[in-house]
Amino acid sequence: MTGDPLHSQVPPRVRVTAPGTGAAPFPVSRELDEQSEVGELIIGSLIRSQLRLALVVGGGFLLILLSVPVLLAFLPVIAELTVFGVPAPWILLGVGVYPLVIGCGLLYVHSAQRNETRYRDLVDGR
Numbered sequence: 001m002t003g004d005p006l007h008s009q010v011p012p013r014v015r016v017t018a019p020g021t022g023a024a025p026f027p028v029s030r031e032l033d034e035q036s037e038v039g040e041l042i043i044g045s046l047i048r049s050q051l052r053l054a055l056v057v058g059g060g061f062l063l064i065l066l067s068v069p070v071l072l073a074f075l076p077v078i079a080e081l082t083v084f085g086v087p088a089p090w091i092l093l094g095v096g097v098y099p100l101v102i103g104c105g106l107l108y109v110h111s112a113q114r115n116e117t118r119y120r121d122l123v124d125g126r
């Protein structure tokens with residue numbers, strides 16, 4: 001390698017590494033405070049995810065609730081049944097709906113809290 005013009009012009013090697021854990025995270029909270037386009041996009045994303053969740057849970061609830069009259073229309077035998085003198089449709093709508101309401105409510109609250117936790121983690125930079 002003495003006197004070789006090609007090897008004498010090669011720059012020294014440089015090691016490229018990923019940024020360490022001390023790198024500053026994307027300043028999401030500052031974007032929100034300044035009400036910039038990025039902050040509006042992030043808040044809009046949270047609002048859209050919560051709206052989508054409400055529509056899915058509410059739509060599922062209505063679909064199940066409206067299926068009871070459809071079931072009774074196609075199977076009139078159920079409409080004629082009585083339990084302790086109470087018509088079966090009354091029992092279905094009076095007693096059977098409450099577990100459905102509670103289940104849909106629990107599903108919504110759990111999913112909404114998960115959405116808000118993800119949003120908070122994004123803002124906090126976790």
